[in-house]
Amino acid sequence: MTDPAPAPAPVLAEPIPDFHTxxxxxxxxxLLRPVTADDLPALLPMFHDPEASRLTGNHAADDGPDEARLRKWYATRxxxxxxxxxxxxxxxxxxVVGEVxxxxxxxxxESCNFRICLVPGTYGKGLGTEATRLIVGYGFExxxxxxxxxxxxAFNPRARRAYEKAGFVAEGVLRDALLWEGERVDATVMSILAPEWARHRGLPVVERLSGS
Ligand SMILES: CC(C)(COP(=O)(O)OP(=O)(O)OC[C@H]1O[C@@H](n2cnc3c(N)ncnc32)[C@H](O)[C@@H]1OP(=O)(O)O)[C@@H](O)C(=O)NCCC(=O)NCCS
Known part of the structure; x- marks a missing residue:
C-alpha cells in the first residue's frame, strides 16, 4: 500500500498591516502622534507658503488653502x-511643526508612498530626518x-539629503515630471526596502557633504 499523498500546505495569507492603530x-x-483637526492652525503655514507649495509640487495651493476642506481632511485621518x-x-x-x-x-x-512637509521656519534642524526615520521604521517594523x-x-536638495540620511536610495528619474511656473522639473524616485532597513534601521553610512 502506498502512503497517502501529503495534504497540500495551507496557503497562508500575508498579515494585513494594521493601519487602524x-x-x-x-x-x-x-514626537509623532495622530494628526487631528485641532492641528490645522499650526499646519496652515505649510499651505500658505508659496515655497512649500513649490517644493511639494502642490498646484492645488495656487488659489490659497480651503480651510473648511482641510479641517474635514484632518478630522478624518x-x-x-x-x-x-x-x-x-x-x-x-x-x-506641531509638520506632518508625515x-x-x-x-x-x-506590500508597499507605501512616504511624504513629509514641515512648516516654514523649522527647516534644517534635523527634525525632518528624525521624523522620516521614525515613521518609516514603523512602516517596516x-x-x-x-x-x-x-x-x-530636482530643485529640492535639502529634502533629498534628509531622505538619504534616513536610508532612501535613488532609483530613477521621472523626466519633466513637474511643470512649475513654466519650468519643467525632473523628479527622482527614491526607496528603502525592508532588508535594507533591517541592516541600518535609518542610519545608513552616507557621505558627509563637503564643508559639513
Ligand atoms: C524636506 C524637509 C522635510 C527636510 O527636513 P529638515 O528638518 O529641513 O531636514 P534636516 O535638517 O533633517 O536635514 C537636511 C539636510 O539637508 C542639508 N541641506 C540643506 N540645504 C541643502 C542644499 N541646498 N543642498 C544639499 N543639502 C542641503 C542639511 O545640511 C542637512 O544635512 P546634514 O545634516 O548632513 O547637514 C523639510 O525641509 C521640509 O518640510 N521642507 C519643505 C517641504 C518639502 O520640501 N517637503 C519634501 C517634498 S519631497
Missing amino acids: KPTLSGTRV GEQDDRLDLAVVDRATGN VLNLWDQGN ELGLHRVSLEVY
Missing part, C-alpha cells in the same frame, strides 16, 4: 485604515511593509 512615536528631537497620517511635534517647544504620511498603500506588493518610496524634485 495610530501610534505615537518618540525620538530625541520630535484617525478613521483611515489604509494610511497613516501623523503630526510632527518639536519636542523642544511642544509645537504613509499613503498609497499597495496591499499586493510594525506594519510589515516591504518597500517605502517617494518622489523628490
